[in-house]
Amino acid sequence: MTELIWIAAAYLAGMVASRLSFPPLVGYLAAGYALHGLQIAPLPxxxxxxxxxxxxxxxxxxxxxxxxxxxxxxxxxxxxxxxxxxxxxxxxxxxxxxxxxxxxxxxxxxxxxxxxxxxxxxxxxxxxxxxxxxxxxxxxxxxxxxxxxxxxxxxxxxxxxxxxxxxxxxxxxxxxxxxxxxxxxxxxxxxxxxxxxxxxxxxxxxxxxxxxxxxxxxxxxxxxxxxxxxxxxxxxxxxxxxxxxxxxxxxxLADLPNxxxxxxxxxxxxxxxxxxxxxxxxxxxxxxxxxxxxxxxxxxxxxxxxxxxxxxxxxxxxxxxxxxxxxxxxxxxxxxxxxxxxxxxxxxxxxxxxxxxxxxEKQSGNPDRLPESFGAAEWLVIGMGRTGIAAYRALCEREQRVVGLDADPTVLETLLGNGRRVVYGDAEDSELWSGLPLERVKGVLLTVPAYEVRCAAIEQLRRRGYLGQIGAICYHAEEADHMKTLGADFVIHPLVEAGNQLAKQLLEGGA
Structure with a gap:
């Protein structure tokens, strides 16, 4: 019974905190104090x-x-x-x-x-x-x-x-x-x-x-x-x-203060x-x-x-x-x-x-400095994980001018060592989009895993007046609808796309 009370209290308090736009852990903290105040025996x-x-x-x-x-x-x-x-x-x-x-x-x-x-x-x-x-x-x-x-x-x-x-x-x-x-x-x-x-x-x-x-x-x-x-x-x-x-x-569980x-x-x-x-x-x-x-x-x-x-x-x-x-x-x-x-x-x-x-802030010598330009690049891939690298390679194979951006310094180090054209950039950083010339860029591909980061990047690009194409990945249907509302031209679910490609390959192989 004690286990049920503690787990249920943590769930209910966490759900209330989540509905109030707080992280669930705030609810867990409140639940701990409440249960202790009610003198309910702690979990062993x-x-x-x-x-x-x-x-x-x-x-x-x-x-x-x-x-x-x-x-x-x-x-x-x-x-x-x-x-x-x-x-x-x-x-x-x-x-x-x-x-x-x-x-x-x-x-x-x-x-x-x-x-x-x-x-x-x-x-x-x-x-x-x-x-x-x-x-x-x-x-x-x-x-x-x-x-x-x-x-x-x-x-x-x-x-x-x-x-x-x-x-x-x-x-x-x-x-x-x-x-x-x-x-x-x-x-x-x-x-x-x-x-x-x-x-x-x-x-x-x-x-x-x-x-x-x-x-x-x-x-x-x-x-x-x-x-x-x-x-x-x-x-x-x-x-x-x-x-x-x-x-x-x-x-x-600590003693309640006076x-x-x-x-x-x-x-x-x-x-x-x-x-x-x-x-x-x-x-x-x-x-x-x-x-x-x-x-x-x-x-x-x-x-x-x-x-x-x-x-x-x-x-x-x-x-x-x-x-x-x-x-x-x-x-x-x-x-x-x-x-x-x-x-x-x-x-x-x-x-x-x-x-x-x-x-x-200092005006120079920043280890997290942003790129001043993308050179002659016509395509940007934001997020150089597995999906981003696959998109980068596909564009390179079609002899397109592409640059990759990522906020992970170790990823950049590895990709630069492999001869990839990559630069440091945080997609949520408004300075990244406001200070760069994007006139030559035909399209931006957003492959970062965090949904909020993709939305923020789309908003900032469109707010700046960027007219090129914006493509993004998504993992839920509601994400796709929202990102299109913000200004994305097309949204692809990686797992759905993998299924489509598998079926296409099977049908073409059978023919």
Whole structure:
């Protein structure tokens, strides 16, 4: 009966949040607090299920991760400076209040961490995890996780074992892992292998005094370059989402705060915009464009689930009072509830403030700079995944002048190495379409997987007055109708088209 109550409450609250244009996770947070307030017994092992969900999330991130793309100058400068400035400020505040400075320092660094779960989930849902700003955000989150491990060691008086460095060798087992995955031909075996590797990485990390999340991430990296990794990723998606519901529910299990604690938690929430402004300024200082800086800052403008863990350790060590557990719990939950809808509409929010924000960006040297022209290209392919590459090749075979655009730097690197004509470009970026000469372009093909991105690109092209052809892919009938209303000339469902081509080939072969 208890299981039914908790699962039903999560579903109903998630559905209400979704109808109010909030992500379902906001409803899960509310359900956790409501069930705890009603004194309904929690699900047994809810915390353990939540930990598995986070490990599966980090493992799935590792499947898409290319380590060489994470070591970027802006990542180290932005992530490092943000942690330093926040920690120093917190220590000074606690010194001024005549509180324990050591506890304030640890708390300040804890509040500088951003929520790994929310940021990755939002980027993944928006199809932006592999974009330039998505990789920067992911790299900063990994940097914060490493610092969190050290912080926990200081707070608990524990240190990672010397064998912890051996975890870095996990990706070297890639050939063996690839063979095992190739031998697992059945889909359910691939799923079981993914879960086993995620949990194995977590167990190995914990045995040497490291967070289980880091171990799961590294085992994901071990499989990242397998040619059939997409099938494993797709199979893990629903399972990971189900386990993550437990994570958001368990946040509400903390003790309900009193009025004074609520006031302090709201004060911490009021500081979140300052954290976002700090991130925005540091990203601009590192040379990123205003759009990239803004979207990245919103993704990082939360308090981390790590803050719950580090605060508990600091309180147990006697460096802070017991009240801080309830305060930080409410602040973390509130930051997730506020940040989730903001991130969902981050590009639209930037569009409203674009005229003002672009004044602060550097005029040259941007690693995310947009192309100034497409040269003599007559066709543009937006999104160089499997469908986009197929369209690109088909146009090249007909001796057409074509250029591909993609927001994933690793995709661009690979395609440029293969001699393809590709440039960096985010289809949602209004600057991309407003600043480029499109008079020679006869047609634009939109093959990006995210439906919202395709719609945004069609709208911006037609608003600018582009008269050429626009073609797009779709996966549902209502998507096709809407995109045609926005200005698409033709819309194709890849699976429907594959069926049509199969029937055509069979009939022609029989004739």
């Amino acid at each position: 092992n809810l915390g353990h299920v939540a930990e598995i969900g986070i490990e599966l999330l980090l493992f799935s991130v590792g499947l898409k991760l290319k380590p060489s793309s994470l070591i970027r100058r802006e990542v180290l400068s932005v992530g490092g400076l943000h942690l330093l400035l926040t920690a120093v400020t917190s220590a000074l505040v606690f010194f001024w209040l005549e509180q324990k400075v050591t506890g304030g320092l640890v708390l300040g660094v804890s509040l500088a961490f951003s929520s790994t779960v929310l940021a990755i989930k939002v980027l993944e849902d928006n199809g932006e995890l592999s974009t330039l700003h998505g990789r920067d955000v992911l790299s900063i989150l990994i940097l914060q996780d490493i610092v969190a491990i050290v912080l926990l060691a200081v707070a608990d008086g524990k240190q990672p074992q010397p064998w912890a460095l051996a975890l870095l060798a996990l990706p070297l087992l890639r050939p063996l892992a690839h063979r095992i995955l190739s031998a697992s031909r059945a889909s359910e075996l691939k799923l079981l292998l993914g879960v086993c590797l995620a949990l194995a990485g977590g167990v190995a990390a914990e045995r040497v005094g490291i967070s289980a999340d880091i171990g799961a991430l590294l085992t994901g990296v071990m499989l990242a370059t397998h040619p059939k990794i997409d099938e494993l990723t797709d199979r893990l998606w629903s399972l990971k989402e189900l386990f993550l519901v437990a994570f958001f529910l368990q946040i509400g 009025r004074e604690q609520v006031t302090l938690a709201l004060s911490l929430l009021g500081l979140l915009p300052l954290q976002g402004v700090l991130f925005f300024g540091l990203f601009l200082f590192a040379g990123l464009r205003a759009r990239t800086a803004f979207v990245s800052s919103l993704a990082l403008m939360t308090y981390s689930e790590f803050a719950l863990i580090t605060t508990g350790a600091v309180v147990n060590a006697g460096l802070l009072t017991e009240d801080w557990k309830a305060i930080i719990s409410l602040a973390v939950a509130g930051s997730l509830a506020v940040a989730a809808p903001l991130n969902r509409y981050s590009h639209r929010l930037f569009g409203w403030a674009e005229c003002w924000l672009v004044r602060f």
